[in-house]
Amino acid sequence: MLFTYPIAATTNNWVSSTIIEILRTALAALQSGVQPPDFHNAVPQIYKVEFQRGRKFSDLYSAFIDACRPLDPNQQELVLTALFDQNRFPEIFDASTRCPGIALILPAVHQAAQNLFAYAFEKLSDLRTPGSTETVRARYHQLVHAHIESGCCPFCGLEIIEAPDPDLVDPDLDHYLAASKYPFAGANLRNLTAMGTTCNRSYKGAQDILLDDVNQRVDCMDPYGEEHVSLSLEGTALLPGGGSGPSWVINFDPDMKSRNWRRIFKMEKRLRLNLLERQYQTWLSHCISYAAAHNIDLSEREGALEAVRKFKNTCKYETFPTVARLKTSFFELIEAALANAESADKVHNFLVEAA
Structure with missing residues (x-):
């Protein structure tokens, strides 16, 4: 949860x-x-x-x-x-x-x-x-x-x-x-x-939260406990090639204890299909609009890095918590890629072309 x-x-x-x-x-x-x-x-x-x-x-x-x-x-x-x-x-x-x-x-x-x-x-x-x-x-x-x-x-x-x-x-x-x-x-x-x-x-529905898909008892999340599941996109390939969008990897921590919740509520598929694949281009568009509104020049890599860093800090204010966490993680990936000498040019060119 x-x-x-x-x-x-x-x-x-x-x-x-x-x-x-x-x-x-x-x-x-x-x-x-x-x-x-x-x-x-x-x-x-x-x-x-x-x-x-x-x-x-x-x-x-x-x-x-x-x-x-x-x-x-x-x-x-x-x-x-x-x-x-x-x-x-x-x-x-x-x-x-x-x-x-x-x-x-x-x-x-x-x-x-x-x-x-x-x-x-x-x-x-x-x-x-x-x-x-x-x-x-x-x-x-x-x-x-x-x-x-x-x-x-x-x-x-x-x-x-x-x-x-x-x-x-x-x-x-x-x-x-x-x-x-x-x-x-x-x-x-x-x-x-x-x-x-x-x-x-x-x-x-009436699914048994205490059992896995082969009816074995498993540890599960306590809805009134203190343990929360954190989300990240670490490991996602932003530009895997072939003209496709990012190859999404969604991480849940804790992993084992959250598995039955994720299975029953189909969390990976819902987040990937309903949120990430549907929204990431809109998120990029918002970042580009943010850069324009704040007079940040995306044509230079340092300008793109500045825009992404600043826009990333606004993502936590999204109304829906899941959107806030995954959107923040997405721009953390872009920020890291822009700061990395091996991937910087490719990601920067992608942002410029998107703009």
Whole structure:
């Protein structure tokens, strides 16, 4: 990910944590051979009024209990393990941390959990943290939008996420760990990420962020962590010959940990086809216009070098973070080529001809 979400946005996570604790208590009761508590009786007093606004909670909880009731102790333990492990954030992003699903071995329980937490996710747009006038989801979006760079989707850095306003459509709230496989994390704010519509609906969907393309566990980026992916074009051949444009090389750092994100969101291809190949000539045109506006003579190599150096420093002010980083890197390559005796004349002639 190009940047991350603020952990403060997950503070009001009481909807998820309350339900998880109630389910743990209920499963422990079943294991002890006693009747699990009624849902609303098990809700802490501070949240009772809000949970009562969710009319389906009690029935969905009862359906989950009914699905678990006939299980033997070992199977009930599997459910408890899944309930715990699917909410082990941030450890879950380490490939060595288990994160079992139960869809294949206990499909009825899995479906009941999916129904319960899907409803809880839906109610994030309705329930309010006690003492707040905002819904949990509205407050989440306010905190996220105030933090993320340029109000852009952190997964691509190319798409604006709608601002939190009642007259605007809420941005997509993606289940980073797919709710279809990890339903117990379905309403956990730590597992929810505001995401651009294209990234969410065209690329991420229900793909499993924890598995690679051969279904092996891999380390993956924590959307609420501190590690960001940096981009560069080092290794790109600016003038490979044959009349073609640059031969693009896109570098991601860290490399290994970002691979699954890049695969799922098709980052290399999207950046190469939608941005670099489509925009680099426009970037060159802007640099040439900048030189003309500042009376810098491109006909001399030193003038071209001056123009590129100065224009490069303006690239970081691009609205879209991904454009800013790749555009800056592109002109760093041109600057280095102009400063290199072996490549200077070729690149300088290219700029003069473009002008």
